[in-house]
Amino acid sequence: MVLTSGGTEADNLAIAGLVRPGDHVVSSTIEHHAVLNSCKRLEERGIEVTYVPVDGRGLVDPNDIRRAIRPNTRLVTIMMANNETGVLQPVAEIGKVCAEADVYFHTDAVQAASKIPIRVKEIGCDLLSISGHKFHAPQGVGALFVRKGTTLEPLFHGGSHERSRRAGTENVPGIVGLGKAAELALKGFELKDDRDIAALRDRLESSILRNVESAGVNGQGAPRVPNTSNIYFDYIEGEALIISLDLKGLAVSTGAACSSGAIEPSHVLTAMGLRPDRARASIRFSLGKQNTAEDVDFALQLVPASVARLRELSPLYNKTATQTV
Numbered sequence: 452m453v454l455t456s457g458g459t460e461a462d463n464l465a466i467a468g469l470v471r472p473g474d475h476v477v478s479s480t481i482e483h484h485a486v487l488n489s490c491k492r493l494e495e496r497g498i499e500v501t502y503v504p505v506d507g508r509g510l511v512d513p514n515d516i517r518r519a520i521r522p523n524t525r526l527v528t529i530m531m532a533n534n535e536t537g538v539l540q541p542v543a544e545i546g547k548v549c550a551e552a553d554v555y556f557h558t559d560a561v562q563a564a565s566k567i568p569i570r571v572k573e574i575g576c577d578l579l580s581i582s583g584h585k586f587h588a589p590q591g592v593g594a595l596f597v598r599k600g601t602t603l604e605p606l607f608h609g610g611s612h613e614r615s616r617r618a619g620t621e622n623v624p625g626i627v628g629l630g631k632a633a634e635l636a637l638k639g640f641e642l643k644d645d646r647d648i649a650a651l652r653d654r655l656e657s658s659i660l661r662n663v664e665s666a667g668v669n670g671q672g673a674p675r676v677p678n679t680s681n682i683y684f685d686y687i688e689g690e691a692l693i694i695s696l697d698l699k700g701l702a703v704s705t706g707a708a709c710s711s712g713a714i715e716p717s718h719v720l721t722a723m724g725l726r727p728d729r730a731r732a733s734i735r736f737s738l739g740k741q742n743t744a745e746d747v748d749f750a751l752q753l754v755p756a757s758v759a760r761l762r763e764l765s766p767l768y769n770k771t772a773t774q775t776v
């Protein structure tokens with residue numbers, strides 16, 4: 452285990468620390484930018500990267516990984532849970548494919564840690580990233596699990612901290628917080644917190660879908676972490692819905708990124724085959740163990756009404772509604 456400043460550093464250390472000129476890497480189109488941009492940096496250095504696609508549910512096919520592996524493939528990096536949809540990848544099967552091909556396997560488990568139990572032996576991974584602030588530890592701390600015998604070139608050079616794999620004085624308060632948060636997350640599984648959160652999420656989802664037309668769950672039908680729900684509301688802009696809900700006290704998010712003044716549709720949702728307008732009409736609800744049934748009721752009061760109000764203002768919705776009358 453190497454203690455890091457968070458998930459981004461853990462991902463960078465796994466990828467840049469392992470891959471050498473002449474190697475080939477396999478990743479996917481739906482990774483977090485901590486992985487995608489690390490891979491992009493490899494490509495700038497002349498290293499080839501193959502990005503396997505996902506299906507409409509957001510799932511990577513382990514057979515695509517098998518087919519993408521070449522004699523010079525050194526690393527497969529596929530996330531465990533997607534940060535926008537919560538979709539869980541078949542990491543244990545991918546681990547088997549990698550073991551058969553004798554290729555290193557890294558998984559970004561930042562969104563999975565504390566949401567579902569993680570057993571590195573069952574996954575068969577050599578490297579696994581986590582980030583403290585995703586499970587109630589302080590910000591600025593994370594870790595990379597490194598299987599014994601895996602040699603990494605450090606990102607930082609200096610003292611021999613972390614068994615010479617990460618130079619720099621350790622963030623002791625953060626690390627203590629990470630340990631305590633991990634302990635509490637384990638206790639949460641004993642108390643079945645994950646089951647309670649899934650029940651809240653399922654009620655939120657099913658009630659929204661019952662009460663709002665032209666809406667649907669992104670990643671429906673795929674295994675998902677219990678706390679995440681990504682829902683599209685056709686004919687509106689997700690950003691507008693977020694602002695409208697935020698003003699009323701409900702915090703939700705999108706995977707869309709604002710660059711050069713335009714809202715780019717999420718790379719994850721478009722990789723799943725969503726049209727750009729539907730991807731832009733999607734928002735993510737995240738629940739945690741502090742959320743209550745009353746919070747879900749509050750969200751259920753707000754969301755259908757806010758969607759209806761935004762649709763009243765949407766020329767596209769009004770045109771469609773008029774045409775169907």
Ligand SMILES: Cc1ncc(COP(=O)(O)O)c(C=O)c1O
Binds near residue numbers: 457483562
């Ligand atoms: C899947 C995933 N990987 C990596 C990161 C980066 O983690 P950090 O914010 O700790 O650098 C995030 C953060 O949201 C994430 O969701």
